[in-house]
Amino acid sequence: MDKLYLDHVSYVYSAGTPFEQKALDDVTLAIRGGCITGIIGHTGSGKSTMMQLLNGLAKPSSGKVLLDGYDINCDVNDVLEEWKKLPEYSGMSPRSAKKAIAAKIKKTRAKLCFRVGLVMQYPEYQLFEETVSRDIAFGPRNMGLAEEEIRQRVLEAAAFTDIGEDLLEKSPFDLSGGQKRRVALAGVIAMRPEVLVLDEPAAGLDPLGRTFIFEGIRNYQRKTGSTVLIVSHSMEDMARYCDDVIVMSGARVIRQGSREEVFAHVDELAETGLDIPQITHLMQLLRARGLPLPENIYTVDEAVEALRALLGLGAK
Amino acid sequence: MKGISFGQYYPADSVIHRLDPRFKVILTILYIVCTFLCKSLVGFAALTLSALVLIFISRIPLRIVLRSVRPLLMIIGFTFIINIFWSRGEQLITPEGWPIRIYAEGIWNAVYMFLRIFALITGTGIFLTYTTTPMDLTDAIESLLTPLKKLHVPVHVFAMMMSITLRFIPTLTEETEKIMNAQKARGANFTSGSLMQRAKALIPILIPLFVSAINRAVELSNAMECRCYHGGDGRTRLNVLRCNGRDWASLAIVVLFGAGILLLNGVGIGYTLG
Structure with a gap:
């Protein structure tokens, strides 16, 4: 089964006002588990909007987002008939079964952000704690983990993103741009998400900073076998680090497949203004x-x- | 919140949209005066009618205008009730001996107050917020306050501060939304817990927001200095405000409307405010 599946997803901003704008238009795509998928497209092609649908921050105007086959935005009434037959709920009266299912859905939704870790564009703006280690610990702490476990995860995430021990006790505001970016990345990695989604993770960094970030991401992917999704418009980075590539243009997916398949269609990419x-x-x-x-x-x-x-x- | 700029400017092509913003500021003030001049039943009928006509001319959908009244419903309802129960008059409606005394005057007062607030909101909305961009508005205010320069009031600086503030409200709103999303993605919870917990939950938003606002201010001032900005002296404008016959005509109409309201106050149908 595909790790993530978008089923005819559309997203409209400010529907019903003069500012109405379609960010995603009937997008259907599949993302394989355990590999790095790159989403390429120009500004305004709907990439960043799509990311927010993946962990439930935004809900699609229509269509479904499936994680491991589970509709993340499902409603009690959608699944009631099907779930009632599960052994978990079979002994219950219809009312209490419905209540239990609703509770289950709510719980699943609350945990979604820990399963699908989202690293926004320019994530260094989200740093706020007094020390780097406390900032990285923010996510794990929200998960309600024990202190010892949190400490371990902070060290692990710091190692993935190449943050030295000497930095951990510094204020995040004293770091360089590239270091801040890596701290923010570590903050998400520390939650050990099954799916790591990154929006332009290397935007505005120098070549060395880019390499550091991408190597960190690849390290994490290799060691944990998780699924990684990178949104970018840099073909060079995509070609270097991604297994699969999805090309978006004008709120639609125009091509998806393995790196080789996608880059074989040079002319098509050139038409959308993207370079190989x-x-x-x-x-x-x-x-x-x-x-x-x-x-x-x-x-x-x-x-x-x-x-x-x-x-x-x-x-x- | 996305895509809606501060002040709820509603793009449309109407006579009111095209009026000189300076005139619109004056018209708004005059219209507010009109709403307070109104005292008689016929006067209030004319006022309500004028508000509806304004909405029609501006080509702004009625539901959009009504939406702006909604947040004020609480206040309107409150004054309505206060007026009904606490006004004293001569015509008692409730039977003698009831603990609650409601007078006919109280009900009239309440209805008039409601109509006045409605006209006030639609009037200012139609003349200013819906039909004037924030930038036009600050230009207009700067231009109207120019005489104060003689008294060494830094009018230009105030106008610039105001336009920068207005300009950055949507930007900061967007920024807040982004930071909130980023922290939500790390499992932050802003909607449950005790008051204290919720206040604490705001820290991960406020700190990054302040940091970025201060950075932005520094960058903006640098950028302005790089382009040799040094205050208002000798500065010319890209869009020079010009008034024409239409603006004067609209002014005349509103002034005549005010005079009409004063005359209608003399018509003794129904209840007239004291």
Whole structure:
């Protein structure tokens, strides 16, 4: 089963006013569990709106959001008939069963934000605590974990995001931009979400800062086997870190699939104003001139390998 | 909250939208005076009619205008009840000997008060908030207060402060929403718990909000200085306010309306306020 499934989801801002605006228009997509999926699209293509639907912060105007097959916005009346047959509720009177189901739904919804961790755009603006470690602990504390467990999770999240022990007792406001970003990321990772959703995680960072952030994300994904969703408009980063890619344009999904499948449709991407990675483009130009290079080259390292092989120099 | 700017400006193409904002400020004041001049039944009928006509001319849907009355219903209801039960008059409606005494005058007072508040809200709404952008409004106020410059009142600075404030209300609202969402995503709970817990729950919002507001202020002032902003002296405008015949005509209409209300006060049908 797909980890996340969006079933004909639409989202309209300020419906019924002159400011009405469609942010998502009948979007259907599937996100595989246990891998990194990139969502690419221009500003205003509906990417950021979509993220907020995934952990229940916003509700779709129509359509369903399924997490592990469970409709996260479901209502008692939607599921009553089906759930009543479950052994859990079978012995109950219809009224108390309905009550129990409603309670269950409410509880599931409250826990949703811990299962689907959301890292907003420019997350460093959400830091508020006196020390870095206390800020990272905010999420786990809201989960109601024991102090010892919280401490452990803070250290674990700090390790994933490469935050040194010396930083943990500093004020988050004394850190550099890149460090703040990593602290904010750690704050979400510390909740150990099954699905980690990030909105432009590297926006406004220098190349080193970008690498740090993406390596942290990949570390987390590899070690925990969780599902990661990255929203970005940087093709380079997508090509480098993502397994699957979803392309959005004008509130719609125009293509989804594995990295190779999506990048094979260069023309289509160019039409929506998105670029393929520069190195991929260069390799294509070389191929057009007759060099026998493979098609699926997305990083400079891969290009180096391919060119060395072509020149008969062997692996580095 | 999304997409709605402060002041509930409602974009439409109407005569009132196109009036000079300075005139609209004056018209609003005159209209408020009119509502208070009104004393007789016929006068209030004319006032209510004028409010409805204004809504019609401005092409703003009635439900939008009524929506702005809704938050004030509590106050209106309260004054209504106070007026009914506490007004003293001559015509007692309730039978002699009842513990509660309601006079006909009390009911008239209450109805008139209701009509007055309704006209007041629609009048200011139609002339100002719905049809004038906040920027136009501050320009108008700056222009109208220019004479105060002679008394060394920093009119331009006040106007600039006001427009920056208005400009940043939606920005900060959006920012608050973002921060709230970010903290909610980390499991923060703002809606349950004791009063103390809820107050504490606001800290994760307020601190980032203040930090970013202060940063924004610093950035804005730097950006203004970089563009050589140094106060109002010798500054010219991109959009110069100009009034034309239509503006003067609207002013004349409202003044005549006020005079009409004064005349109608003399018509002795129904109850007339003392």
